Amino acid sequence: MLMPVDREGVRSLLEQGAQLVEVLPADEYEYERLPGALNIPLKTLDAETAGPLDPGLPVIVYCYDQQ
Amino acid sequence: MSPRAASRLEELGYTQVYDYTAGKADWASFGLPLEGDHDSGTRVGAHVRTDVPACAPHDRLVDVRGRVLAAGWDTCFVTDEHGVVLGRLGRAVLTGDDNGSVEEAMSLGPSTVRPSLELDKAVERMRRQQLTTLPVTRSDGVLIGVLRREDAERALE
Numbered sequence: 001m002l003m004p005v006d007r008e009g010v011r012s013l014l015e016q017g018a019q020l021v022e023v024l025p026a027d028e029y030e031y032e033r034l035p036g037a038l039n040i041p042l043k044t045l046d047a048e049t050a051g052p053l054d055p056g057l058p059v060i061v062y063c064y065d066q067q
Numbered sequence: 068m069s070p071r072a073a074s075r076l077e078e079l080g081y082t083q084v085y086d087y088t089a090g091k092a093d094w095a096s097f098g099l100p101l102e103g104d105h106d107s108g109t110r111v112g113a114h115v116r117t118d119v120p121a122c123a124p125h126d127r128l129v130d131v132r133g134r135v136l137a138a139g140w141d142t143c144f145v146t147d148e149h150g151v152v153l154g155r156l157g158r159a160v161l162t163g164d165d166n167g168s169v170e171e172a173m174s175l176g177p178s179t180v181r182p183s184l185e186l187d188k189a190v191e192r193m194r195r196q197q198l199t200t201l202p203v204t205r206s207d208g209v210l211i212g213v214l215r216r217e218d219a220e221r222a223l224e
Contacts, residue, residue, distance in 0.1 A: 002073050005087050007099075013085060024068070032105050033102050050079055053081065058083040059085065060085045060086075061085070063090050
């Protein structure tokens, strides 16, 4: 089940060791990103590219906005 | 886009997947830090004067005027109990002799920018509109401070 999270929720999860993933293309990630975020563009997201993510910890995905 | 990514991660077996749908636009407009080629240092938020004076609508002008001018400012933001900007007192009011309330004298709803605005774009806007300052608020309207054009131009040199 997808779990929506707001800004305060993100900050709280990060304090608990959550992993941040920006799913925008690399150029947008390089332009600006949340501190500590990994970049896995949606178009490349598969078992291999998600490999660095620890399945035992929360994962927070984000893009630019709600579009 | 992020809901699709979250769904795909769940298909891949990740069980604690959260979707921050408001994304980095929301994060940045709240004044939270950014990394990257255009990190927080290139944004208005890094150059804001946070010591700009503020007062409440029910304050007396005579009290506010003395405090603001003594601190070396010629502007004061009027905020509610949460820090949300309601109005502004400008130089004319602060150097005048009206002794009513702040609420009666303030200019309503000053135009504001978010701390995530890029500094060069803020300077362009200030030059175009012949502004010497720009109030900076978070996305919830809470005052962060004021960007002074001279500070911004110096930072871009």
